[in-house]
Each structure stands twice: as C-alpha cells, then as structure tokens.
Amino acid sequence: MNNSPLVAIKDFNFSYRRKPVFQGLSLSLEPGYIYGLLGKNGTGKSTLLKNIAGLLFPDKGEIRVMDREPGKRRPAFLEDVYLVPEEFTLPPIGIGQWVRYNSVFYPKFDEALFAKAISDFAVPTGSKLNEMSYGQQKKALISFALAANTSLLLMDEPTNGLDILSKSQFRKVIAGCLDEGKCIIISTHQVRDLENLIDRVMIIDEGSILFDQRMDEIAQTLDFRVSFDPDETAMALYSESSLKGNAIITLNKEGEDSRPDLEMLYKAIMLHGPKFNSLFNQPKP
Secondary structure, three states: OOOOOOOOEEEEEEEEEEEEEEEEEEEOEEEEEEEEEEEOOOOOHHHHHHHHHHOOOEEEEEEOOOOOOOHOOHHHOOOOOEEEOOOOOOOOHHHHHHHHHHHOOOOOOOHHHHHHHHHHHHOOOOOOOHHHOOHHHHHHHHHHHOOOOOEEEEHHHHOOHHHHHHHHHHHHHHHHOOOOOOOEEEOOOOHHOOOOOEEEEEEEEEEEEEEEHHHHHHHHHHHEEEEEEEHHHHHOOEEEOOEEEEEEEEEEEOOOOOOOHHHHHHHHHHHHHHHHHHHHHOOOO
C-alpha cells in the first residue's frame, strides 16, 4: 500500500464560539484503509469530518488532503472528496435525473457501480427522492457516494436509519469498493455496525483521540472471550457480565490473533483508556 498520508492533520485547533472542540490534534491517514471514527454524539466527530472536507476551517494548525488545503475548495479537491452527511435534504426529482445533474462533478463517476449499489440496497427507482423513507434516501446517497469513486470518502453516521439487513449490506458494499488509492473514514456512535469492516479504529471523546490502533494490532495484543472463572475475571483488563458468563478482555499472551469485540473495546477505552494505550507501547509477548 501507498504509505504517504492522504490526510495529514497537524496541531489542529477548532472552537465553536470560543468553546474548544479540538486542541493540538495531529493525525495521519493513509490510502488503502477504512478508518472507524467512534465516539458518542457531540464529541467532535462531525466537526472533524467537516474540517477535512473544507466545510469548516481550523482556528490553528494545518489540514492537508492529497497535499491540498481543504478550505480553499479548489475544483481538483472537490472532485476527489465526497462527504455523506448525517443530515441532508434530497430534491423532489427521480434518481436518474438526480444522478445526471450531480455525477458531472465527479470525473471518475461509475454508473455501473451506482446501479449495482442501488440494486444491492433494493432502493426503488420509480419514486421521487423526497417521497422515499429516510432509510431509502440514505441508501441512495451512499450509493452515489461510492459511485463518485473519489480518493477520499467521508461518511458521518451512515448506518443511521438503516435496518439490520441494510446494515449488513452496507458493510459488504463498502468493503468491496476499497482499493489501494482510496481512504474511507466512517464516523459513528453505533460501534457494532463497523465490526469486520474497518482496518483502524480511532475512539474520540471531548475532542481528543483516546485510542488509535490498527485492528490487526488489537487482535495480536488483546484477547476477547467469555470466561466462567471468577479469578480470571477479577484479573482481566476489563470485564462485563453477560448471560453466557463474563465477557473479558485480557492480554493476548499466546500471540494468536483474537477476534476484537468493538463494542466491548469501546467501553473499555472510555473507562480505562490510558491503561489500554500503554499495552501497545510494550513489546509483544
């Protein structure tokens, strides 16, 4: 994969009416990866995506996307970045007309990919966009975003409004669209929706990145399992009771890849972030 960053953020500060949201944030995102930006509502996820897209502007620091300054909104930047917002309004026209009007702004737009995504999502093509349910509108917007074929795709709470089957289809469609030249950033508070999809997880709270690790590193460092041993549970890095026993996170002493539970990891980081971060700075067992 290309190791040069597609998104480079350095000493990023941002405030709303003097209320600090980010202070001194630095982040580097590479092409070829799907990033999960996890956190509660109101913690700065949408703000970060909008700054990367050039819709908001840093108070201090620098954001570079494909070595361009997003806030300048140059055509070469706009045609290669797409943001799926959490809130949106679609016009009272049919899907075909909507695509014709908007696809011209994206030189790499793939009509076959759009048609496949619309079909996979079972979006009705005979209705006007504004007459569709919120979930169907969201699926149409996601389909267009994927077909735009941009190098950077930003998605803010994309699974809101999707039913269980649609969420499963979303994961399949997204995974099938990634290549080594693209970077996809998905922000959500619905942590479980990104399982088996993302390559790197970033957990954000109160404008700070609490945790930032690749999924393969997490699988090699931590062990996620169910235990019926009270002593083992007491010694675990994190535990929570379940109907099947105690779900625990322990150090992966065997060195074999485990299967991370994103929802449990998220809760553990929110409660014990520094303890977990320290484990990734130590030699592997």
